[in-house]
Amino acid sequence: MTIECLTSNKMFGGWHKQYSHQASSLNCRMRFAIYLPPQASSTNKVPVLYWLSGLTCTDENVMQKSGIQRIAAELGMAIVAPDTSPRGEGVADDDGYDLGQGAGFYLNASQAPWNRHYQMYDYIVDELPALIEATFPVSNKRAIAGHSMGGHGALTIALKNPELYCSVSAFSPISNPINCPWGQKAFSAYLGDDKDLWRDHDASELMRRVKQFVPARVDQGEADNFLNEQLKPDALLSAAKSNGYPLELNRHEGYDHSYYFISSFIEEQLRFHAQYLIR
Numbered sequence: 001m002t003i004e005c006l007t008s009n010k011m012f013g014g015w016h017k018q019y020s021h022q023a024s025s026l027n028c029r030m031r032f033a034i035y036l037p038p039q040a041s042s043t044n045k046v047p048v049l050y051w052l053s054g055l056t057c058t059d060e061n062v063m064q065k066s067g068i069q070r071i072a073a074e075l076g077m078a079i080v081a082p083d084t085s086p087r088g089e090g091v092a093d094d095d096g097y098d099l100g101q102g103a104g105f106y107l108n109a110s111q112a113p114w115n116r117h118y119q120m121y122d123y124i125v126d127e128l129p130a131l132i133e134a135t136f137p138v139s140n141k142r143a144i145a146g147h148s149m150g151g152h153g154a155l156t157i158a159l160k161n162p163e164l165y166c167s168v169s170a171f172s173p174i175s176n177p178i179n180c181p182w183g184q185k186a187f188s189a190y191l192g193d194d195k196d197l198w199r200d201h202d203a204s205e206l207m208r209r210v211k212q213f214v215p216a217r218v219d220q221g222e223a224d225n226f227l228n229e230q231l232k233p234d235a236l237l238s239a240a241k242s243n244g245y246p247l248e249l250n251r252h253e254g255y256d257h258s259y260y261f262i263s264s265f266i267e268e269q270l271r272f273h274a275q276y277l278i279r
C-alpha cells in the first residue's frame with residue numbers, strides 16, 4: 001500500500017495534503033485529500049469526517065471552497081475528501097456530466113462496462129478508511145457527510161453501516177434517486193434495469209426501513225435550482241417520519257446548490273458531528 005504525497009500546505013496550524021495511491025477496489029490510481037488538524041500527533045489520534053462531493057467534483061472542491069479546515073482545526077477532527085469516481089484513460093466514461101468519471105454515485109456497479117472500475121462503495125466503506133487509519137494519526141471513530149450526489153452517498157453508506165459511523169450529514173442530498181432523472185440515469189447504467197435492486201441504494205427507501213438510527217442532519221437551500229426535480233427532501237422526511245427516525249432537516253430560505261451555501265453552514269454541520277465524534 002504505497003502512497004505518494006502530491007501537495008502539502010500548512011493551514012490553521014494543521015496540514016492539508018493530497019495523496020495518490022493505487023486503489024485495488026477501483027483498479028486504478030486515485031487521488032484523495034486529507035486535512036490533519038493541529039491536535040493530530042503520534043500520541044493523539046483524532047476522529048475522521050469523510051466528505052463525499054457531488055457531480056463533476058474532485059477532492060479539491062470542498063477543500064478549496066467550503067472553509068471546512070478552520071473549524072476542523074478548532075474541533076480536532078481530520079477531514080478526508082476522496083474523488084467522486086474512478087479516473088484515468090482506461091476507465092469507462094460518458095459525455096454527460098452526470099454519468100461516468102466525476103459521477104460514481106458511491107455504489108458498486110454490476111453492469112459492463114462500468115463494473116470493471118466503478119466500485120466506489122467498497123472504496124469508501126473499506127479500502128480508503130483502512131488506508132487512512134494505517135497511515136495517519138487518526139482513530140477509527142468515523143463520521144460521513146456529503147453534498148448532492150455525495151449527500152446520497154453519505155446517507156446510504158451510513159444507513160447501511162450504522163456500526164461504522166458515529167453520525168451522518170448532507171447538504172442538498174439526492175434524497176430519492178430512484179425517482180429523479182440523475183438517479184434513474186446512473187442506476188440504469190451502473191445497476192441495470194431491475195428497479196427492485198435500486199431500492200437498496202436509495203436514502204429514502206433505506207430510511208423508511210432501517211432499525212438502527214445513526215444521528216443524521218440534512219441542510220437544504222430553498223432556492224436550490226435542483227430542489228424539486230432532483231433532490232426531493234420531502235421524500236426523505238416522510239420516510240423518516242414513518243419509521244420514527246430522528247432526522248434533523250434544516251431548510252434555508254434563499255440559499256442555492258453551491259458551495260456558497262455549504263460554506264455558510266459547514267461550521268454547524270461539523271459541530272453537529274463533534275457531539276458524537278469527540279466526547
Ligand SMILES: N[C@@H](CCC(=O)N[C@@H](CS)C(=O)NCC(=O)O)C(=O)O
Pocket residue numbers: 053054055056057061065097147148149257258259
Ligand atoms: N449542471 C451542473 C451540475 C454540476 C453541479 O452543480 N455540481 C455540484 C454538485 S451536484 C458541484 O458541487 N459543483 C462543483 C462546485 O460548485 O465546486 C454543471 O453544469 O456542472
